[in-house]
Amino acid sequence: MSIRQGILAMLAGGPRYGYQLRTDFEERTGNTWPLNIGQVYTTLSRLERDRLVIAIEASDDTHRRYALTDQGRAELAAWFATPVHREERPRDELAIKLAMAAELPEADLHAVVQAQRTDTMRALQDYTRLRRAHDESSEGLAWPIVLDSLIFSAEAEIRWLDACEERLSHLDGSHRTPVSAGAPEVDLDPAGEGAAR
Amino acid sequence: MSIRQGILAMLAGGPRYGYQLRTDFEERTGNTWPLNIGQVYTTLSRLERDRLVIAIEASDDTHRRYALTDQGRAELAAWFATPVHREERPRDELAIKLAMAAELPEADLHAVVQAQRTDTMRALQDYTRLRRAHDESSEGLAWPIVLDSLIFSAEAEIRWLDACEERLSHLDGSHRTPVSAGAPEVDLDPAGEGAAR
DNA sequence: CACCGCATGTAACGTGTTACATGATTCA
DNA sequence: TGAATCATGTAACACGTTACATGCGGTG
Secondary structure: OOHHHHHHHHHOOOOEEHHHHHHHHHHHOOOOOOOOHHHHHHHHHHHHHOOOEEEEOOOOOOOOEEEEOHHHHHHHHHHHHOOOOHHHOOOOHHHHHHHHHHOOOOOOHHHHHHHHHHHHHHHHHHHHHHHHHHHHOOOOOHHHHHHHHHHHHHHHHHHHHHHHHHHHHHHEOOOEOOOOOOOOOOOOOOOOOOOOO | OOHHHHHHHHHOOOOEEHHHHHHHHHHHOOOOOOOOHHHHHHHHHHHHHOOOEEEEOOOOOOOOEEEEOHHHHHHHHHHHHOOOOHHHOOOOHHHHHHHHHHOOOOOOHHHHHHHHHHHHHHHHHHHHHHHHHHHHOOOOOHHHHHHHHHHHHHHHHHHHHHHHHHHHHHHEOOOEOOOOOOOOOOOOOOOOOOOOO
16 A cells, blocks of 8 residues: 555656656665556556546647646645554564464474574665665665665664574573474475575 | 465464464464454465365364465475565555655655654554563463564664654755745645644 | 354455566667 | 667456355353
């Protein structure tokens, strides 16, 4: 549900056409979330159907440009005014993965955490490198804001992974015995190859 | 793409039937992400179609139980072994919202940030209250892990929002003049009511 | 009996992705 | 001329949500 409102927001800066909306979106979010052009057009159709935008019939224009309607402007204002509630956010795949691994004795939770930690650290380094690069040539506000978001959330993920490790080490030796090889009934790794190396 | 693997993971603990999978999932994730029962059945059909699970024909059983196939076990092992890459995560609606507001002069970025901050702080308090409640009666590992994930990421969001404020205050007085009322061409709030109160 | 919890589905719809088709313009 | 980029779409499919239909069993 973010493309819909994102398009409305971009149209609030004046009429645009489909292709332009994609490049604008990717520019503002620093190519973090590449936007499929097909989706732009289908979303525009739906927005037009819902009376939030209208196609502009500009006499000699090769492009099919869209503009906000009053209803569209209202929807956009409502979007800005309403916080994104934590409860209605998409399920966090990583959290689910760790939760599932934690309840499955034959899964190696430690390995999962470490593999994830490595990957997230790499991403974090990429982000900080990007930030350095951008600090020199600074245009718009949007991309730095998105970049900060990525950095803060990657840092939090590292901290969380460390906290999971912490939990694990406290638990080890008590009731949770790490099955080293050949789980009794359900072998997640029949080939014998360690998963994370 | 997390329900699919989540179901595989739960089936790794032994055959289950649909309804059971839902309650298991919600129990492990502390009702954070309620799982629609309809989706469980459709997902199970797809998993069966893809040969990752098979329905068990247990003579006198009222329930339609499913078990992992070798292929399913392999898919699950691959899921655990592969980190969730940051690039392939869903678009962050909040980051997009702030990025869009930042590029739109007539949007009140400050108000958006503050409204969000209030909501996230409330959520954070709920989470810490939940943690206290759980520390006393402790069962499984899964829910505490998910809860920590929620807490760390809410904390990071607060920090990020503060960083955005910081950016704003540095910028104010330079090129970005906060339009107080009646934007020149695109009025996001024609009614005159302040958006965030 | 009427309602609730358990249990299994289906239909309609919104959103998102990938892939394909088509044509115009620009540039080496 | 041939390839890349610009530009507009459509089709097929996966995933997710909401709502509806159906039946069983227990309990007030």
